[in-house]
Amino acid sequence: MTGxxxxxxxxxSMQHSDHAKRTVQRPVxxxxxxxLEAWSQGLMTGSLVIMAAVTYANMRPGVLLHKLILLELIxxxxxxxxxxxxxxxxxxxxxxxxxxxxxSWSLHNVIAWMKNTPFMGRKLSxxxxxxxxxxxxxxxTEIYANFAxxxxxxxxxxxxxxxxxxxFRDPWWIYTTCNLFWVxxxxxxxxxxxxxxxxxxxxxxxVSMCLSIVFIVLDVISVTGALKSAMPLGINPFxxxxxxxxxxxxxxxxxxxxxxxxxxxxxxxMFKCLCDTIILDxxxxxxxxxxxxxxxxxxxxxxxxxxxxxxxxxxxxRSSSSHDGRQDSFALTAPGASLGFPFMVIQSEAFMNLLGxxxxxxxxxxxxxRGRKAIPAQSYGANIVMVDLQEASILLNAFxxxxxxxxxxxxxxxxEEFIQAITxxxxxxxxxxxxxxxxxxxxxxxxxxxxxxxxxxPEAIYIEAAMKMLPCAxxxxxxxxxxxLLLFAIYHLCHGxxxxxxxxxxxxxxxxxxxxxxxxxxxxxxxxxxxxxxxFCEITVQLDLVNxxxxxxxxxxxxxxxxxxxxxxxxxxxxxxTPSDSDGEFYPQSNDxxxxxxxxxxxxxxxxxxxxxxTLAQGSHVYAPIVAAELxxxxxxxxxxxxxxxxxxxxxxxxxxxxxxPNSAQVEFLRTQYYAFKASIYWPAVxxxxxxxxxxxxxxxxxxxxxxxxAEFVPSAAAAVVVCKPNLWTLxxxxxxxxxxxxxxxxxxxxVGLVPREAILGLKLxxxxxxxxxxxxxxxxxxxxxxxxxxxxxxxxxxxxxPFSITTEGTAMTTEPDPFFDGDDDVSYxxx
Numbered sequence: 001m002t003g004x005x006x007x008x009x010x011x012x013s014m015q016h017s018d019h020a021k022r023t024v025q026r027p028v029x030x031x032x033x034x035x036l037e038a039w040s041q042g043l044m045t046g047s048l049v050i051m052a053a054v055t056y057a058n059m060r061p062g063v064l065l066h067k068l069i070l071l072e073l074i075x076x077x078x079x080x081x082x083x084x085x086x087x088x089x090x091x092x093x094x095x096x097x098x099x100x101x102x103x104s105w106s107l108h109n110v111i112a113w114m115k116n117t118p119f120m121g122r123k124l125s126x127x128x129x130x131x132x133x134x135x136x137x138x139x140x141t142e143i144y145a146n147f148a149x150x151x152x153x154x155x156x157x158x159x160x161x162x163x164x165x166x167x168f169r170d171p172w173w174i175y176t177t178c179n180l181f182w183v184x185x186x187x188x189x190x191x192x193x194x195x196x197x198x199x200x201x202x203x204x205x206x207v208s209m210c211l212s213i214v215f216i217v218l219d220v221i222s223v224t225g226a227l228k229s230a231m232p233l234g235i236n237p238f239x240x241x242x243x244x245x246x247x248x249x250x251x252x253x254x255x256x257x258x259x260x261x262x263x264x265x266x267x268x269x270m271f272k273c274l275c276d277t278i279i280l281d282x283x284x285x286x287x288x289x290x291x292x293x294x295x296x297x298x299x300x301x302x303x304x305x306x307x308x309x310x311x312x313x314x315x316x317x318r319s320s321s322s323h324d325g326r327q328d329s330f331a332l333t334a335p336g337a338s339l340g341f342p343f344m345v346i347q348s349e350a351f352m353n354l355l356g357x358x359x360x361x362x363x364x365x366x367x368x369x370r371g372r373k374a375i376p377a378q379s380y381g382a383n384i385v386m387v388d389l390q391e392a393s394i395l396l397n398a399f400x401x402x403x404x405x406x407x408x409x410x411x412x413x414x415x416e417e418f419i420q421a422i423t424x425x426x427x428x429x430x431x432x433x434x435x436x437x438x439x440x441x442x443x444x445x446x447x448x449x450x451x452x453x454x455x456x457x458p459e460a461i462y463i464e465a466a467m468k469m470l471p472c473a474x475x476x477x478x479x480x481x482x483x484x485l486l487l488f489a490i491y492h493l494c495h496g497x498x499x500x501x502x503x504x505x506x507x508x509x510x511x512x513x514x515x516x517x518x519x520x521x522x523x524x525x526x527x528x529x530x531x532x533x534x535x536f537c538e539i540t541v542q543l544d545l546v547n548x549x550x551x552x553x554x555x556x557x558x559x560x561x562x563x564x565x566x567x568x569x570x571x572x573x574x575x576x577x578t579p580s581d582s583d584g585e586f587y588p589q590s591n592d593x594x595x596x597x598x599x600x601x602x603x604x605x606x607x608x609x610x611x612x613x614x615t616l617a618q619g620s621h622v623y624a625p626i627v628a629a630e631l632x633x634x635x636x637x638x639x640x641x642x643x644x645x646x647x648x649x650x651x652x653x654x655x656x657x658x659x660x661x662p663n664s665a666q667v668e669f670l671r672t673q674y675y676a677f678k679a680s681i682y683w684p685a686v687x688x689x690x691x692x693x694x695x696x697x698x699x700x701x702x703x704x705x706x707x708x709x710x711a712e713f714v715p716s717a718a719a720a721v722v723v724c725k726p727n728l729w730t731l732x733x734x735x736x737x738x739x740x741x742x743x744x745x746x747x748x749x750x751x752v753g754l755v756p757r758e759a760i761l762g763l764k765l766x767x768x769x770x771x772x773x774x775x776x777x778x779x780x781x782x783x784x785x786x787x788x789x790x791x792x793x794x795x796x797x798x799x800x801x802x803p804f805s806i807t808t809e810g811t812a813m814t815t816e817p818d819p820f821f822d823g824d825d826d827v828s829y830x831x832x
Contacts, residue, residue: 026083026090037083044266045080048073051277058280065114068107069276075104076269091150098146101269102139105169106132108272112176118284119183128172135168163223170216173272177209180283187594187643188287199290205278208271215268222264341621343610344683344737354690355740357786365779369499372778385426385465387439392422395442402445405665406726407490408596409483410438426465430480433469436462437487444494445725451775454495463491474507482512493726496777594643595666601638602673608634609680623685625702631681639674646670665723672720672731675713679738682706686745694750703745704754710742711758714765721769729780732773736783739766740790747794763791 027033052073059066078097085093109132117125142161149158184195196203279286342351349359358364396418404410414434421427421435443459444450453459466488473484485508492501612628613621639647648671685702689695695703717735721728743763746755770784 026085026087034083040266041080041083044270045077047270048077048080048273051273052077055277055280060280063280065111065282066280068111068114069280072104072107072111072276073273075100075107076273088151091152092147094150095143095146099143102143105269106136106139108276109169109172111276112173115282116176116179118282119179119187128175132172138164138168165223166216166220174213174216177213180209181206183283184287188290195290201278202286202290205275208274208278212268212271212275215264215271219264219268341610341613341684342687344680344741346733346737351737351741354687355744355790365782366499368778368782369497372497385436385461387422389419389422392418392439395439395446397442398446399438399442402665402723402725403441403490403494405595406669406724407486409486411479411483428469428472430469430472430476430478430484433466433473433484434480434487436466436469437484437491440466441487441491441494444491450494450496450725450728450773454776477511477514479512482508485511490726493729496729496732496773496780498729498779595646595670598638598642598646598670602670602677605631605634605638606673606677606680609677612681613684620691621684621687623688623699623702625685625698628681628685628702632678635674635677635681642670648674665720668716668720669724669727672713672716672734675709675716676734676738678709679706679713679741682709683741686741686748686751689751690744690748693748700751700754703751706745707742707755707759710738711756711762713738714762714769718765718769721773728773729777732770732777732780733783735766735769736780736787739763739787743787743790743794763787767791 027037052070055066055070055073059070077100079094079101082090082094082097110129113125113129113132116128120128138161141157142165145154145158145161148154181192184192188195192206196206340350342348342354344351346352346365347362352359352361417431418435418438421429421432426432426436440459440462443462444453447453447456447458466484470484470488473481475481476484485504489501489504489508492498492504608631612624612631614624614627615621642648646667648667682702682705685695685699686706689699689703714735717731721731724731739762742759745751746759767784767788770780770787774781774784
């Protein structure tokens, strides 16, 4: 152990091999042993002092983990000085300082638990820390054994328990090391070599981990007497090197395996402490920062690609320093808007013309939405809002599960602010406004559907009180103000009110931009900025609204990580701080922002999904199959890089989108975007066939991929509408535009034979999705009516050819005149 049976030479009082009575004392009679002990203690003390200084210089105030690492180093320092104590103080001083070392060992396991917790489920985490606690009686026994052994009171106890020391000291560290290697291999987009190349500090830590385990193995071998034939009792085998009669092989064995093993323990402990000092933060925070750096570099390359593409296409490259939203139009539609290509968005005049719709449809939809009655229609009159903690915990659970999943914008210490605002009856402040909005949104998403929420208005008292505190949010200049405004936007998104949501998002965007410009070191606000850009992407993609310029701020802030983000145990109650066993297992996944990183990458790619076109000299547009192939390759690469919990590589059959795990909502949304991306890639092929009236075999093959992507997109979108309430309006709008494009394609005579039956069922399902949302949003009701009318017109055979009287292979079959409205359904999906 600790000072172990080493420190001190053991002189033989009796020569009997089985009953040797030894006296443990300071090795004053053996200069070689004295030098060895002094050297090894000096090595440990010096290394601990240096590591403590480095830790103190790099630790951040208020971080418990950093303080524990410093304490771990300080506690072990005294045990490197007992060689200076003379007899009889020697034994007592050694055993006393060993207490600090033992505490330091246990503290090291606690630190390893804290660093490894984000990668463990709740049950495993409790087992980990619980077994550390259960090991403490052994250490109490060893503390006594040290006193008895090194003061020649009782040698037997120490000799009996010393071989078991590693079992009570090292299993947690071995698991932590193996688990870290496994997590890097399975959950991150880089391997061990890439990690070491990107961050040599991480490589040094991994090497230190491996060396510490090597010395653990050597310690176990030394104390169990596996090589006792090479190590005579009572003789320090290290100094066999001085004997000319010793062979080189036995010298090597003696150098490595000392009879006491104390130098081995020193080296093992030093490498463990080095691991803690090299990277002070928990492993997930450190790995997330590396992942964010990698994604930031990827974003930089994407921006360069944007610039090169703009130059090649003869457009003016967008300036990254520009903050004029009117000059920097939204990226998804900018390439095609000036050329008149009918991209599948309702703001495209060319697309409206292709569908035979009014070009003013976006203006009509805005007028309809702006004319809606404001949601806070009733007044409760009371100035004081009161809610009990049990009800508040239920609403907070709903917010965590259905909103924080999509928009992780709350800060790490929000739970304390939440409780403080409730217990103080919501005094007028930005923090109270934030809490009221969380409660209001929790009430909305707790309802069975958005339509039920609109009818019952369970959140009215909270949203009315929050609206009264809106001036506080306007007056505040920090990130809390942006959080409040963004939550107002999310509240309106949950009610299917995109224009009202846009107003608040715009205000939040300008607030946050001003804050970032004035506080360039505001790393903690990267999440809010990325979320704002996400909302703009969702809303402005379908509507011709002015961009606030938030996208131009991406170079000023890093990609968000899970550190500094609010966490909450699902189904936790303030009255019972212990989550249920069933839900607690999902907690580590809820704290993981891998979905958000994947979503940011998808948003970047969606800006390029319309590039599979080429403009001829006469101004006409043709399909670019090479570009489409490259876009699909990038999309499939994104799919392969998804972490296991978000992967949908094994895509289930259409119609089997039940919610099976806590990440299924995120999986459904990513799946929906995936197939929307693929449909956008191959839409130019369908458009070329529509304009030319004919298509060769290669073009027909790509048109088939469009219809296949559409057939997969609609069921995914139908499932996502249910579980992703903040994206209700944008999901339904995408269903409308892509369905209208598919309808235009499947009524073209040269494409009729390509249409799979699933695509026709997809149109039927799209109508149901929009019908389900009609009660929520008048603009969605208008879109649903348009789609239903067009489908009915096509189904009655008024078009060139009835596409709904075909089998999957395209051969004719007998059907009812209107198979879309014939009562029984082949598949059924819940909608809004």
